[in-house]
Amino acid sequence: MEIRFSGSGGQGLLLSARILAAALTEAGLTVAQSNAYEPVSRGGLSRSDLVIGEGEADYPLARRLDVLLILDEAAATVSTGLLTPASLVLCDAERVTTPPRGPFRTLCLPFTETARTLGNPRVTNIVALGALTAQASICPPEQLLAAIVAQTPARFERLNREAFAAGLAMGETEPA
Template sequence: MATTEIRFSGSGGQGLLLSARIMAAALAGAGRTVAQSNAYEPVSRGGLSRSDLVVSDGEADYPLARRLDYLLILDDAAARASDGLLGAHSLVLVDAERVTTVPEGPFRALRLPFTETARNLGNPRVTNIVALGALTALSGLCPPEPLLASILAMTPAKLERLNQNAFAAGLTMAVAEVA
């Protein structure tokens, strides 16, 4: 049974664990089995942080990531932390502003303006939602609608419009990258 492994990585305070929970909820709602694991340094902001999803159509044979299909890096703190889990099949998405050390290898790596886009929308704190939109479009793991529903269900109502715009901007960014 095929599994898909996804890692959200960066530094504490970037909403990585929330992004992973949002995607896990959307995938579980679509009938997929999802195992999530988190790791972070014992500082509230700035330390290495990551959340992994192992996704399967049946039971996942192992709940921890061993070979990443998708890697999202939002901060230089995580730039080299996943090198041993990447292969030719991997897609690596990095924030063009906050990641200066882009992993190199036989995989595809894209530098995308996640932070810049979030700032242009009025709040850099939605960088994770912009990145989630791009990951959604590029991975094809789940249609955008269930992910947007998860975003709206798991974030404050007062940020609904901002999160909708951030997710849409990420989707658009990815479509432009593929074209």
């Protein structure tokens, strides 16, 4: 299975992928994570890919995405070539103005808006992780939550828990 987290530098894309990778490794799977970003301190196109399997991947980079998450317009079109009719595309409803459309399934969900309502737009990535967990059924939610708590600062634990729960609920409401 191949999952891409994409958007603009500073949105916590690499961290989100690292959290999911940790949860999947804990579940016994083998993960390859690769990142790409521009030589700027924030902003610019940023992405992190997970290639998930039972043993070491022959080729550790993404070829055909099962799930594509887009959190910013900067990443709206760059990954379209890696989509197949079986792909699921999750877009931020506010920051992605031209979501990819095609034979695949595209869902535009209010990640940023939900994070802002919870009090901090910086947990947008955790809201999105929740929705992704519900939609892609790749890992039990409890395992992912444990990885979030383990990989993020303790002072944000409550906020992260709320963000993850909100994302999970959002993803479960949408038809899978």
